[in-house]
Amino acid sequence: MGLIFAGQKAEHYEIATYGGLVQLAKTMNRDDVAQLLSETLKEEKMADEKLTQIAEQTANRQASMEPSEK
Ligand SMILES: [Fe+2]
Numbered sequence: 001m002g003l004i005f006a007g008q009k010a011e012h013y014e015i016a017t018y019g020g021l022v023q024l025a026k027t028m029n030r031d032d033v034a035q036l037l038s039e040t041l042k043e044e045k046m047a048d049e050k051l052t053q054i055a056e057q058t059a060n061r062q063a064s065m066e067p068s069e070k
Pocket of ligand 1 (some may be wrong): 011047
């Protein structure tokens with residue numbers, strides 16, 4: 001789980017960075033650059049969602065392996 005969380009931290013950092021760069025490109029009237037950066041931003045968001053799915057699956061698997069408290 002720690003590795004997944006570390007991966008998500010990196011993705012969140014990238015999402016914030018690319019989001020800012022998209023806005024900067026738009027401000028500079030560089031829609032061509034903004035379009036490319038938006039594609040990368042979308043990829044980073046998809047990676048974050050994938051890591052969330054993996055975290056949920058891992059947590060559920062670990063919970064199912066825990067002995068019951070009875
Ligand atoms: Fe990434």
